[in-house]
Amino acid sequence: MKILQAKNYDEMSQKAAEFLIERIRRSPDINLGLATGGTPVGLYAQLVKDHQKNHTSYQDVTTFNLDEYMGLSSEDPNSYRFFMDKHLFKHIDIKKSNTHVPLGDTANPQKQCSDYENLIERHGGIDLQILGIGSNGHIGFNEPGTSFQSETHIVELTPSTRESNARYFNSLSEVPFHAITMGIASIMRSREILLLVSGNAKRDALEQLLQGEVNESFPASILRTHPAVTIIADEAAIGSIVV
């Protein structure tokens, strides 16, 4: 794993945007795996700024998001489809039909899982996957204990993940109990991975990722076995960890 250090959240977002833009310019028909949550918001803002200024084109880019809450429609302001439209898609020249987010309000969740996995495969897989990390080591919505062999599946969110994501909802009771997420094996099939880590609340997770064992009790630890992972972490996340 390669680690790039940034002074703060803004510099991490800027470096992440430069990383992505370089890949998009090199391969204009790249398949990107995208993440939601607080971490990549600054990255998406930088991509929008660059699109307006330098006209980086997304006409041939295809995107696959990691996850979605079960029970929320794409029009729900807390859905990840809504998040992606708001922070990125509606500000760039990407074709809506090239943007894919798992459906959270499907009548047949199991079919949605296999359909999503097949869709990624039909497109030739993900070239570059963006990831954040949960403080318990989750990636996507793959909570501790998830099998490293897992593909897209339905998960029950842990109380700590529901509590930490409640900040985006009016109250904890509105946070869904289930989500659909790409599995660990799906994520690991990406040819390249860019993990963003910011803030001292993520310091223990970063330390465990860098120095702990590869173990299903800490899902992100599997990244240590991937051949092409870059981490961009800010000083608050790195603290005194020796990198």
Ligand SMILES: O=P(O)(O)OC[C@H]1O[C@](O)(CO)[C@@H](O)[C@@H]1O
């Ligand atoms: O960036 P945040 O908001 O800290 O969330 C970290 C991770 O948690 C999730 O939002 C899922 O809870 C991931 O998609 C994200 O990478």
